[in-house]
Amino acid sequence: MSKALLRHLYHYRRWYLLLLSAFVLALVPSHQPSSQGRHLDDIRSRDFIAVFTRNTPTTYYEGRHGPTGFEYELIRRFASHLGVSLSMDASRNISGVLDAVRSGEGDLGAAALPLDPTLPGLYFSRPILELQPMVVYRRGLPPLREPADLMGRNVGAIQGSGAGLILRELQAELPELSWKETPDLEVADLLQRVENGTLDAAVLYAHQFKLNRLFFPGVENGFELGEPLSMAWALPSGQGLGLLEEANRFLDGLRLEGVLDDLVQRYFGHDDYLEYVGARIFIDHIHEKLPNYTDLFRRAARDTGFDWKLLAAVGYQESHWNPQATSPTGVRGLMMLTNATAGEMDIGDRLDPAQSIDGGARYLRQIMDRLPEDIDDVDRQWMALAAYNVGLGHLYDAQKIAEMRGGDPHVWADVREALPLLQNREWFSQVRHGYARGGEPVIYVRNIRRYYEILDYVDRSQQQFFQLNQRQPDADDDSLFNTVPPAI
Incomplete structure (x- = not known):
């Protein structure tokens, strides 16, 4: 297979998969047999929906007036739409959220999850938010302005966040590219390691950096990397399509009423007043x-x-x-x-x-x-x-x-x-x-x-949003990361 064809397949793989996923969902009849709605019926009979999320500023956290966060606002409204109470677990990382949903322990995962229909045992909802990957780097380094500038740099990413999908596509064009991934850190932890020198750069999403950048003045905006991904909810497959269809109807309604745009603006549309x-x-x-x-x-x-x-x-x-x-x-x-x-x-x-x-x-x-x-x-x-x-x-x-x-x-x-x-x-x-x-x-x-x-x-320094006192990298910090080697 030619190198050019390989790059083509890597670059367009996600879009082929998304189109295939949309086509399959389109074939699902709007009125399913009762067995197809058993998951939704079970939620309503027990009177609560179990949602797994992550404890981050962009998803869910305890604010001054109680629980808040973009994903929490959506899920709270969805529970109300279903007429049930809400049970939330924010103790897992991304893979833990997906495992909980896949196993049936959770009814739904809402944790800034990238839509990936290739993951087994899961359905994904309609796209909720566009996720634009971007590179950030430590202030004082030569500017990182294009993918080639990542070569030889110590780059980190959160495993399962979708950053790995983008980096693997890039690796098809730059086979020498290598990076580190970890499931055990969140965005603020990653940015802290860029600022204190453990990492040279990181790949995350633009809205995540926008919310966190003021806490990490030693981290610079680099460049957008690849095409946007889509954030979606994850639901267990094999339990019927009733909950998925209801989630999609709910999200479509929020979008048509302008509520979704209002929430995006409220959480991610702040002007940089403090600059x-x-x-x-x-x-x-x-x-x-x-x-x-x-x-x-x-x-x-x-x-x-x-x-x-x-x-x-x-x-x-x-x-x-x-x-x-x-x-x-x-x-x-x-x-x-x-x-x-x-x-x-x-x-x-x-x-x-x-x-x-x-x-x-x-x-x-x-x-x-x-x-x-x-x-x-x-x-x-x-x-x-x-x-x-x-x-x-x-x-x-x-x-x-x-x-x-x-x-x-x-x-x-x-x-x-x-x-x-x-x-x-x-x-x-x-x-x-x-x-x-x-x-x-x-x-x-x-x-x-x-x-x-x-x-x-x-x-709230005990949470992962921000550390008041800067600390030196832990001696075993490298053990948190899995290195993705070059492709050659």
């Missing part, structure tokens, strides 16, 4: 400055009922955790209190970090308590932060403008749209407190939300 305000500086300050004030933020949080990480995010937005900070307008200290606010909070020394953090936290609590009780807790928090920046009177004005425009004055999204209008005479002339630089509190709240998001990940 503008100094993401890498912020990460450095978490290590270098924050430990000096963590206990003070925690104490103030206990006294006021806030999450300490939210208070720390406010402190960073205000002063970059500089207790000596002073603005041209005379606000001072770590939480940048005015003289009037310091007096109201009975703060004698604004430059004392303990007093500043305590006074800022109590002032923020006072603002929150003055907002109407029927505002949702999360919306109330963002509105209070906006008022901390622009003043409570201007926030009330923005609420009034939101209502005048047909919005809800108790919903942050509507008030956020109204705040910049305080800069326009057409609008500020109609409210009590007049002109305000209303765009600033919008940016202020946006930045704090992003700072808080990173701090929240850091605080």
Whole structure:
């Protein structure tokens, strides 16, 4: 067989398989005999669906308000669609998820799984999300801009994630290519090893890097590798097609209603706000400055009922955790209190970090308590932060403008749209407190939300999202990886 034909077969193998899979599914009648729906009937009779997933920022994790993640949001809706409760197991790696589904221990696998109809014992749902493989590499190395640049580099990938499929296709063109795979690490672990020098580069997906890149400023974006794969749910074969058909109907409905696009945007469509305000500086300050004030933020949080990480995010937005900070307008200290606010909070020394953090936290609590009780807790928090920046009177004005425009004055999204209008005479002339630089509190709240998001990940250092203290590679780190040798 010629080398050119071999490359052709490797490159198009996935598309042949996907087309074959779609053709086979198309032949399945829409109304199956009862035996074909026995799996779905069993789920409904026991009143729960058992789902296996992975504990990662892109799939499922415990957030501030409970379970969250893109896959979790989909699965939660699917369970509700079926009218059953949800049982989730996030303790497995990719191969463990597939094994659990294949064996019948799990009803469904939702773990950022690449659609691969060649895997035995499994069906796959409709594609849910496009997975674009990409190469990332350690800052300081010569730039990796094309596949040939991977030659001689120590490249890592997660086994079963689909990266191996792409690399094997590439190996048909570059037979000397070699890489390492492991089933026992997640994306954050892989990126950490690139940053600390255990690996030179890694192959993962673009949306995974987008969510994690701010936590690993020593890792650079390289290049997209190959054609996109498709993310899908895995279901056991041999138990009928009822659950598969119901899953496909559900996903088709989400897509037609725009819900799927909304979820993709919510989880993976963030703008890189922190690049503008100094993401890498912020990460450095978490290590270098924050430990000096963590206990003070925690104490103030206990006294006021806030999450300490939210208070720390406010402190960073205000002063970059500089207790000596002073603005041209005379606000001072770590939480940048005015003289009037310091007096109201009975703060004698604004430059004392303990007093500043305590006074800022109590002032923020006072603002929150003055907002109407029927505002949702999360919306109330963002509105209070906006008022901390622009003043409570201007926030009330923005609420009034939101209502005048047909919005809800108790919903942050509507008030956020109204705040910049305080800069326009057409609008500020109609409210009590007049002109305000209303765009600033919008940016202020946006930045704090992003700072808080990173701090929240850091605080959960026992999980695999991010390690607060950099560590040296383990002596037996190589034992985690299986080396895929060159093809020649």
